[in-house]
Ligand SMILES: *[C@@H]1O[C@H](CO)[C@@H](O)[C@H](O)[C@H]1NC(C)=O
Ligand SMILES: *[C@@H]1O[C@H](CO)[C@@H](O)[C@H](O)[C@H]1NC(C)=O
């Protein structure tokens with residue numbers, strides 16, 4: 001009965017109460033926090049958010065992390081959409097609790113990227129909160145304090161980002177009960193695939209960290225140098241993970257009996273690599289069953305040879321050209337004192353959209 005009412009997905013968004021009644025049949029995910037407003041999630045509280053049982057417990061024990069969880073989810077979704085803005089699959093989300101829809105469970109490279117970027121977003125947001133002194137359970141990396149190299153004239157100072165707490169939390173919050181991945185033989189399950197990719201996302205935060213320094217001394221002489229470890233801007237993490245996505249590795253799905261014996265050997269997969277089971281659809285045509293929006297109506301670039309080029313983006317179907325009027329400020333002049341006067345300039349430009 002419950003199942004049926006959730007067959008129509010939007011029923012769950014309309015009736016928030018249903019989220020707590022049937023979180024699983026809607027493929028609900030914590031990632032929904034990234035597409036909903038802070039007010040709504042606060043009102044719902046840990047008990048009514050689309051969380052798994054474990055996550056709900058963790059949320060209840062550490063309610064002070066809810067804003068960071070939400071910030072992390074938002075950061076990750078925005079980065080996913082930025083990295084994929086020119087691709088056929090553009091990381092679009094919906095406001096129902098399945099968020100990414102079919103791509104969240106399809107076992108494709110896109111699923112891999114989603115899990116990696118979401119886990120990384122959580123580490124990033126929690127760590128940021130730690131460094132800002134907003135949490136009592138974590139802070140700056142104290143292990144570095146007082147160290148350094150006096151011979152080379154620098155020492156650790158300021159606040160070094162301490163990613164351990166955020167990494168621990170991201171694991172606890174996202175990974176399910178399967179702890180020891182090396183016990184999975186003959187391929188992965190969707191659960192262990194997701195877990196592997198989430199960990200690869202967390203490793204990305206570690207890998208993209210860098211050391212920043214500042215000079216002190218008479219007129220910038222750099223007699224004393226203070227350095228600290230800092231996480232990369234999340235955009236850099238996004239670029240890193242997009243590269244991993246391009247080079248992701250196909251592994252066998254243990255639940256498929258058909259896979260040949262030879263394929264069942266588990267490849268040695270590096271923990272930094274993203275892995276997937278299933279070839280992606282081409283994302284060209286709308287396919288509601290597989291949650292594919294298709295590229296019809298997408299804006300394309302006639303001269304680009306990249307994925308946003310009309311040929312690739314429109315899958316060879318061709319494109320329509322519209323003339324659009326752009327209005328911009330131009331011929332700006334500074335008028336003493338203190339105004340800037342500009343003219344409005346109009347230009348007519350071609351815009352191309354996929355057929
Ligand atoms: C993705 O593309 C669809 C059309 O296929 C469009 O409606 C949507 O706004 C795009 N989403 C983003 C996040 O760019
Ligand atoms: C700091 O914590 C408070 C409550 O715990 C939260 O409302 C606020 O958004 C947090 N600020 C940041 C920058 O994380």
Ligand SMILES: *[C@@H]1O[C@H](CO)[C@@H](O)[C@H](O)[C@H]1NC(C)=O
Pocket residue numbers: 180181182183
């Ligand atoms: C995982 O399981 C393997 C084989 O059973 C064992 O050798 C290894 O120590 C375990 N690792 C952890 C982290 O428990």
Ligand SMILES: *[C@@H]1O[C@H](CO)[C@@H](O)[C@H](O)[C@H]1NC(C)=O
Pocket residue numbers: 301302303304305
């Ligand atoms: C279209 O692609 C070309 C070549 O990559 C680029 O120079 C141009 O800025 C792009 N135009 C738009 C509107 O993005």
